[in-house]
Amino acid sequence: MPIEQTHLETQLVHAGVRKQAFHGAAVTPIVRSTVFETQKVVDYHDVVYPRLSNLPNQNEAARAIASIEGGEAGLVTASGMAAITTVLLSVLQGGGHLLAQRPLYGASQHFAQTTLPQLGARASFIDVRNPDSWSGAVKADTRAIYVEAISNPVLQVADHRRIASFAKQHGLVAIIDNTFATPVNFRPLEVGFDIVVHSATKYLNGHSDVCAGAVVGSQERVRAVKQWLDILGGSADPEACFLLRRGLKTLALRVGRQNDNALSLARLLEAHPVVEQVLYPGLESHPDHPVAREQFSGFGGMIACTLRGGAEAAQQLTRQLKLVTHSASLGGAETLVTIPAQTSHAGLTAAERQAAGIGDGLVRISVGIEHIDDLHADFEQALG
Ligand SMILES: *Cc1c(COP(=O)(O)O)cnc(C)c1O
Numbered sequence: 001m002p003i004e005q006t007h008l009e010t011q012l013v014h015a016g017v018r019k020q021a022f023h024g025a026a027v028t029p030i031v032r033s034t035v036f037e038t039q040k041v042v043d044y045h046d047v048v049y050p051r052l053s054n055l056p057n058q059n060e061a062a063r064a065i066a067s068i069e070g071g072e073a074g075l076v077t078a079s080g081m082a083a084i085t086t087v088l089l090s091v092l093q094g095g096g097h098l099l100a101q102r103p104l105y106g107a108s109q110h111f112a113q114t115t116l117p118q119l120g121a122r123a124s125f126i127d128v129r130n131p132d133s134w135s136g137a138v139k140a141d142t143r144a145i146y147v148e149a150i151s152n153p154v155l156q157v158a159d160h161r162r163i164a165s166f167a168k169q170h171g172l173v174a175i176i177d178n179t180f181a182t183p184v185n186f187r188p189l190e191v192g193f194d195i196v197v198h199s200a201t202k203y204l205n206g207h208s209d210v211c212a213g214a215v216v217g218s219q220e221r222v223r224a225v226k227q228w229l230d231i232l233g234g235s236a237d238p239e240a241c242f243l244l245r246r247g248l249k250t251l252a253l254r255v256g257r258q259n260d261n262a263l264s265l266a267r268l269l270e271a272h273p274v275v276e277q278v279l280y281p282g283l284e285s286h287p288d289h290p291v292a293r294e295q296f297s298g299f300g301g302m303i304a305c306t307l308r309g310g311a312e313a314a315q316q317l318t319r320q321l322k323l324v325t326h327s328a329s330l331g332g333a334e335t336l337v338t339i340p341a342q343t344s345h346a347g348l349t350a351a352e353r354q355a356a357g358i359g360d361g362l363v364r365i366s367v368g369i370e371h372i373d374d375l376h377a378d379f380e381q382a383l384g
Contacts, residue, residue, distance in 0.1 A: 008068055008184065009252045016063030016245070021056065030242045031056045045230060050238065052230050053077075057241035062214070064248055065204065068183045069196050071216035075226055076241055080179065080199025081107050082234030083213030087197055088116070088146065090228040091173050095120035096143040101128050103356035105152045105177065105199075106344045112146070128158035129287070134166055144173040149181035149188060150292075153304055153340040153364045154357045155279045157288035160295055164192030173221075179203065179331070184255040185298040195221055202331025203301075205247035206254050212240045254333065254369055258301030261335075261375060262367040266303050268376055274313065274383050279304040301367040302330065304340075307383075311360035314339050318363070320382035323374060330366035335375055337365050 003015050022028055033055075036048035048054055053062070058076055066074030077083040088111065092098060100112045102125035112123040124137045128147060145167050150157055160176070167174035176188045179199045188196050198204055200212040213236075215225050229235060236244075259282075266280035278285070281292035282299030292299060307313035318326040318337055327336045328343035338344065341353055341360045348356070367375070 015067035057238040061241040069216040073222035076236040077213035080213040092121040098123040101147040157292040208332035259298035303365040335368035
């Protein structure tokens, strides 16, 4: 049976593995060599070399991620930002206009808002909850639209089918950051997106010990991105690829548990007297719940909430939690909390944060795979 026709769980274990290449080894060893004997080289991109992303571990991780996203081709990169910036530069080459969701992941927003203009390109920001406003933002040189499957940190969920058809209608490349949803919960290529990017540092690896990114799309689109990556140099290290491929095997198990734990914790928080508001797409109270329920098979492991005591109470919570770690990252096995105004979005001005709904007291939780009773107990004691 071709691997593409198997279930996601099966692909996570087997996709991209070429046992015959390594004496039947079930696990591909880390191939560290940066030097390979020259075989048939047609052009520069055929040379086997780490920066050209064609080593065995790079290829295997890329094939596996392409498979689980349902894309023809994939590429792994040195970080999520290497994936995002390389993709956006490749579509905006020569200076063009980008439509982007706001707010985005902090560094992505900085790139769109500040870096692109420094390079002769530019971006306009759209409110994904207001589709009637989108076409007014399209300019003659708009080349692409960029959104996040579940936006960081306020957990907005756009009608992604509508974004993709809007892109088609206006001849734009539709690009989505699927880091927060993961292909376990949502597969953007199936609703019409052209390119999927990931911070594989987060859920795809899932063990808080790798920095990597990924790009998935058609052969043609990924080839075009790779030409830029080969020159810009943001390729992934073979050891990172090995760990990433290993982490992928348990993605469905981890994300399944994180979906369950997050929904349960979100309900607990929502019912707690010191909690003012909980933002979780799986809650009926979330403004995007209907569209999230329609397009996702799970709501993910990320929660945001505000406490009645504001910024001070948020700080207090991060200090009082015992099991849960205060940290800015996300997507690992362990539950983490952070205050985005002080970490991931500290680079924005106070006014920009205000406009984006990122209050000083907003707490973001990356829910892990611990036993839910222990998470409940830790939050109960810390909020009490
Ligand atoms: C972390 C993150 C990124 C950036 O990824 P790095 O691996 O840190 O470069 C991009 N998008 C989202 C949604 C993220 O959470």
